[in-house]
Amino acid sequence: MELAHIHQHFLSCDSVSTDTRKITPNCLFFALKGPNFNGNTFAEQALAQGASFAIVDEVTYKTSEKTILVDDVLETLQKLAIYHRNYCKTKIVSLTGSNGKTTTKELIHAVLSTTYSTIATHGNLNNHIGVPLTLLRLTPETEIGIIEMGANHQGEIAFLSNLAQPDFGYITNFGKAHLEGFGGVEGVIKGKSELYNYLQEHDKHIFLNADDPIQLEKLSGYVKKIGFSQNQQNYYQIKLLDTNPNVRLQFEEVTVQTQLIGTYNFTNCCAAITIGKYFNVPKEKIKTALENYKPKNNRSQVLEKNGYKIILDAYNANPTSTSAALSSFAALKGMKKIAFLGDMFEVGPTAKEEHQSIADYLDSLGLEHAYLVGENYYQVKTTAYKFRNFNELKTYLEVNPIPKGTLLIKGSRGMAMERILDFL
Structure with a gap:
């Protein structure tokens, strides 16, 4: 089907979906593929749940007028987006x-x-x-x-x-x-x-x-x-x-x-x-x-819980953002400061060097307490407390409660450092 015709179908719909868990009435479903799934297999389910049309790229799943067969679903999604961007x-x-x-x-x-x-x-x-x-x-x-x-x-x-x-x-x-x-x-x-x-x-x-x-x-x-x-x-x-x-x-x-x-x-x-x-x-x-504007989703959030003030910046971390967060944290005045840092991912062959650099900077700041979590931080030389993984930190905190103060929590998404809030 030509892109212009697909666009007409799109305009007749109220929304777009790529996930059968989020189907809404009169949506256009794109049967995307991934490493572990084939969206084509969910096309009929999407239609049954209220989708008006389903775009598929395997002829086996072209089962009705409501299924639109294309060469490649992802490429069609991208081309339709360009077409619609110029239309608007x-x-x-x-x-x-x-x-x-x-x-x-x-x-x-x-x-x-x-x-x-x-x-x-x-x-x-x-x-x-x-x-x-x-x-x-x-x-x-x-x-x-x-x-x-x-x-x-x-x-x-x-x-x-x-x-x-x-x-x-x-x-x-x-x-x-x-x-x-x-x-x-x-x-x-x-x-x-x-x-x-x-x-x-x-x-x-x-x-x-x-x-x-x-x-x-x-x-x-x-x-x-x-x-x-x-x-x-x-x-x-x-x-x-x-x-x-x-x-x-x-x-x-x-x-x-x-x-x-x-x-x-x-x-x-x-x-x-x-x-x-x-x-x-x-x-x-x-x-x-x-x-x-109030930050959310673990991005520079300022929270208070049980007498602690928390700077929750745990959505992600890399050497630049971690250095910046530590610098700003250290500059805060009139408070007891405690830092929790989780490993930085996707740093590549410089991982050892970058984590050591952050540890050195952290040591130079003279914070009251600092805790480093993850395989990379566990290898650094530092005066901070080190833990190979979050479970080790959890075991430690169950016996040694976090001192009252202002906390900085920072780490890559895979570290899920926001779990520290459970120990306050």
């Missing part, structure tokens, strides 16, 4: 980077949605499936779409850029994330810069942190750039006033008291302010949006 003519803002993508995306959405009809990537659905699903949520009435792009290998951001076809772009930073897949820090810079490459090739606008020397160098000769800075006068000026404990900043004589911690979140706020200003969002609406 929505302005697209794409962002990528090593750290802070999801929080920055949420902040941009909070600011722009005060003035425009916007949609943004749900959670971190930022890959070759998530980006098409986000594009298919656009409607002709959507004025701005905010598309997060994630990657851990060369070429992925280029591919996603060709899907989303952004009109604007922003890279949060270039850090030590997914080093294994990218092949080191230079590989990270090259991979993430694929968004810059797309935007420059298509003469589109780029937002940048002008206090980041890598971004400045990458865009030195490009005209269509809109930057923010604390100290360079030829860029939009935003000042960091305080981070003890929450970020307080100022732009155009407007003071913003956020619910976010850490200087790294100051930069995320700057991006949202700059993009909001570009789109003529009134500054008082920008202020309100940033002040009302």
